[in-house]
Amino acid sequence: MSDAAIRRPDQAVPHGTVWSRLSRHLTGWLFALPWLIIFAVFLLIPIVASLALSFTSFGLGNLRDWFSADFVGLDNYSKLLSDERFHKAARNTAVFVVVGVPLTIAFGLAAALGLNQAIGKLQSVFRVGYYLPVVTSIVAIAVIWRYLLNADFGLVNAALGLVGIEGPNWLGQKSTALASIIALGVWRNFGFDTVIFLAALQGINPVLYEAAKVDGATPWAMFWRVTLPLLRPTILFLAVITSVGYLQLFEEPFVMTGGGPLDSTLSVAMYVYEQGFRFLNLGYASAVAYALFIAIVALTFIQFRFLRGDEGA
Amino acid sequence: MAVDAARHPALPVPTAQPAAPSRRRWWLIVLLLLGLALTAVPFIWMLLGSLKTQQELVQQPPTWIPETVTTDNYSRLWSRLDFPRYFWNSTFISLAITIANVVFCSMIGYALAKLRFAGRDLLFLLVIATLLVPGSVTLVPLFVLMSKLDLVDTYWAVILPAAAGPLGVFLMRQFMLAIPNDLLEAARVDGAGEFRIFWKIVVPLSAPAIAALGIITFLPSWNALLWPLVVLTSQEHYTLPVALAIFARGQFQADYGLLMAGSVVLVVPVIIVFLLLQRHFTQSVTMTGIKG
Numbered sequence: 265m266s267d268a269a270i271r272r273p274d275q276a277v278p279h280g281t282v283w284s285r286l287s288r289h290l291t292g293w294l295f296a297l298p299w300l301i302i303f304a305v306f307l308l309i310p311i312v313a314s315l316a317l318s319f320t321s322f323g324l325g326n327l328r329d330w331f332s333a334d335f336v337g338l339d340n341y342s343k344l345l346s347d348e349r350f351h352k353a354a355r356n357t358a359v360f361v362v363v364g365v366p367l368t369i370a371f372g373l374a375a376a377l378g379l380n381q382a383i384g385k386l387q388s389v390f391r392v393g394y395y396l397p398v399v400t401s402i403v404a405i406a407v408i409w410r411y412l413l414n415a416d417f418g419l420v421n422a423a424l425g426l427v428g429i430e431g432p433n434w435l436g437q438k439s440t441a442l443a444s445i446i447a448l449g450v451w452r453n454f455g456f457d458t459v460i461f462l463a464a465l466q467g468i469n470p471v472l473y474e475a476a477k478v479d480g481a482t483p484w485a486m487f488w489r490v491t492l493p494l495l496r497p498t499i500l501f502l503a504v505i506t507s508v509g510y511l512q513l514f515e516e517p518f519v520m521t522g523g524g525p526l527d528s529t530l531s532v533a534m535y536v537y538e539q540g541f542r543f544l545n546l547g548y549a550s551a552v553a554y555a556l557f558i559a560i561v562a563l564t565f566i567q568f569r570f571l572r573g574d575e576g577a
Numbered sequence: 578m579a580v581d582a583a584r585h586p587a588l589p590v591p592t593a594q595p596a597a598p599s600r601r602r603w604w605l606i607v608l609l610l611l612g613l614a615l616t617a618v619p620f621i622w623m624l625l626g627s628l629k630t631q632q633e634l635v636q637q638p639p640t641w642i643p644e645t646v647t648t649d650n651y652s653r654l655w656s657r658l659d660f661p662r663y664f665w666n667s668t669f670i671s672l673a674i675t676i677a678n679v680v681f682c683s684m685i686g687y688a689l690a691k692l693r694f695a696g697r698d699l700l701f702l703l704v705i706a707t708l709l710v711p712g713s714v715t716l717v718p719l720f721v722l723m724s725k726l727d728l729v730d731t732y733w734a735v736i737l738p739a740a741a742g743p744l745g746v747f748l749m750r751q752f753m754l755a756i757p758n759d760l761l762e763a764a765r766v767d768g769a770g771e772f773r774i775f776w777k778i779v780v781p782l783s784a785p786a787i788a789a790l791g792i793i794t795f796l797p798s799w800n801a802l803l804w805p806l807v808v809l810t811s812q813e814h815y816t817l818p819v820a821l822a823i824f825a826r827g828q829f830q831a832d833y834g835l836l837m838a839g840s841v842v843l844v845v846p847v848i849i850v851f852l853l854l855q856r857h858f859t860q861s862v863t864m865t866g867i868k869g
Contacts, residue, residue: 291771292694299681300700302741303707306719311710313718327724375612382605392855393613396620399851401800403818404840407825408623411833417635419622425638455616504709512711515802519822533713533803540717541807550717557714564709 317550340551352527353535361510364446372457394455406519438528464498500571626837634833650838667816671798677740678794686749704743734808752786788857817843
C-alpha cells in the first residue's frame with residue numbers, strides 16, 4: 265500500500281476528463297444493473313400495478329389483454345367497507361398482532377434476561393435451541409402442532425389429562441382456535457427476539473449496573489430504570505419486524521384450520537389468496553392486499569412515533 | 578470502575594462475577610431448561626411419530642417410544658407420493674435463488690459502498706424503502722405478470738421474483754463499507770479495472786458476509802409457501818412446503834404418519850444446515866437484524 269502511495273503522483277489519474285467521469289458513473293450503474301432490472305420488474309412495478317389493479321374488476325378473462333379490464337374506480341374499496349368476511353379477517357389479524365407481538369417480545373426478553381444472568385458457557389446451546397423453530401418451515405410446524413393439539417389423541421390434551429384437566433378441541437371451536445394460533449406464533453418466534461435482546465444486553469456497559477448497585481438499587485429497579493430504557497431501540501426494532509411479519513399471517517391458519525371454524529381464524533392474507541386464486545376476483549384481491557399494505561405502513565409509522573416519541577424525557 | 582471507586586471510596590468495588598449459585602439462579606436455570614424442552618418436544622414428537630404405525634399414532638394415551646418401529650411412512654412418501662421430486666424441486670429453486678442473490682447483491686452492494694456515481698444515494702434509499710414490503714401485496718400483480726410472460730407453473734416464476742431482494746443488498750453494502758479504501762485505491766493506481774478489483778479483492782474479503790447472505794436467502798426460499806402455492810399449479814412442480822400443505826389439507830388430512838414423515842423431510846435438512854452454520858447465522862442476525 266505504501267509504495268502505491270508513493271507511485272501515485274506520476275501515475276496521472278485523469279480525474280477531470282468528461283470520459284473518465286462518464287465511465288465512473290457508468291461503472292457504478294453497471295454493477296447495480298442486474299439487481300436493479302430484476303428488482304424493478306418483479307417488485308417495484310408489481311407494487312404500483314397492485315394499486316392500479318385495485319381500481320379494476322380484473323378477472324381471469326383479462327389475463328391476456330390487460331387493458332380489457334373495466335375501470336371501476338373506488339368500487340372495490342367501498343365493497344371492502346361492507347364485506348363482513350373481510351371485517352372478520354381484519355379483526356382476527358388485528359387480534360393476532362395486538363396480542364401476539366407483545367407476548368412474543370415479552371417471552372423473548374424474559375428468556376434473554378434469564379440466559380444473560382443464569383447461564384455461563386452453555387448460553388450458546390440455549391440460544392441455538394430457542395432459535396431452531398424460527399428457521400424451520402411454518403408449514404411443517406403447523407402440521408406438527410395440528411397433531412399435538414388434536415382433541416382426541418394429541419399430546420397437549422394427554423398432558424392436561426395427567427393433571428386431571430379435560431382439554432378442549434383446540435382448533436375445532438371458535439373460542440380457542442385463534443388463541444391456539446397465537447400461542448403457536450409466540451412459540452415459533454420468541455427465539456428471534458431472544459437472540460437480538462441478548463446482543464443488546466451484552467452491549468450495555470456493566471458500569472451502569474455497578475453504579476446502580478452502589479446506589480442501593482434493587483434488581484427490579486435496575487431492570488426498570490437501567491435495562492428497559494436502554495433496550496428501547498431494540499424493542500422498537502422488534503415491534504416493527506414482528507408486527508410486519510404477523511400482519512401477513514397465512515401459513516398457520518391455512519394448514520391448521522383452513523380459516524375456520526366459522527372464519528374465526530381467517531386472516532387478511534388468506535382472504536387475499538382466497539379472493540384472488542379461488543374466486544379469481546383479482547381486482548378485489550388487490551384492493552384487500554393494498555389495504556393490508558397500508559395497515560403495515562401505518563402501524564410501522566405509529567410504532568416509530570410511539571416508541572421514539574419521548575426519547576428525550 | 579475507577580471512577581466509581583473514587584466516588585465511593587468507602588465501598589468495596591463490586592465484582593463482575595456473580596456470587597455463588599443462589600436459589601434464585603437455580604430456579605432460573607430450571608425455567609430456561611423447561612423452555613428448551615418446550616421448543617424441542619414438537620420436533621422430537623415429529624421424529625418419533627414418523628416411525629409409528631397409524632394405529633399407534635391415534636392411540637390413547639399416546640406413547641413416546643414407538644412400540645413397533647416402522648419405516649412404512651417414509652416408503653409411502655417415496656412410492657405413493659412423489660417426494661423425491663418435490664425435494665429436488667425445492668433444492669433446485671432454493672439454490673438458484675441463493676446463487677442469484679449472492680451474485681447480484683454483492684455487485685450492487687459494492688457499487689453502493691465503494692463507487693461514486695450519480696443517483697447512488699437515491700438507489701440506496703429505494704433499497705431501504707422496500708425492505709418491509711410484504712409479499713402478499715405483490716401476489717396478484719406478479720401472477721398477472723407471470724401469466725403474460727407464460728411463466729406460470731415454471732421454476733422461473735418462483736426464482737425470478739426472489740432473485741434480487743433488498744435485504745441482501747443492505748447486508749452486503751454494510752459489510753463492504755468496512756473494506757479499507759486504501760486497498761482499492763492502490764489496486765486502481767496499479768491499473769486494475771473495477772471488475773477485477775471487485776472479483777480479486779472485494780469478493781474474497783467479503784466471504785463472511787457472502788456466507789451469511791447465502792444462509793439467510795436459502796432458508797426462507799426453502800420454507801416459502803404462499804407464492805409457490807399460487808404459481809406452481811401442477812404436482813410435478815410442487816416444492817416440499819407446497820406439497821405438504823396441500824396434502825395436510827386434502828386427502829392425507831388424518832394420515833399423521835405420512836404427515837410427520839413429510840415434515841421430517843422438510844425440516845431435517847434445514848436443521849442440519851442451521852446447526853453447521855449457526856455461527857455465521859446468529860452473527861448476521863445480530864449484525865443486521867435480518868430474519869430467517
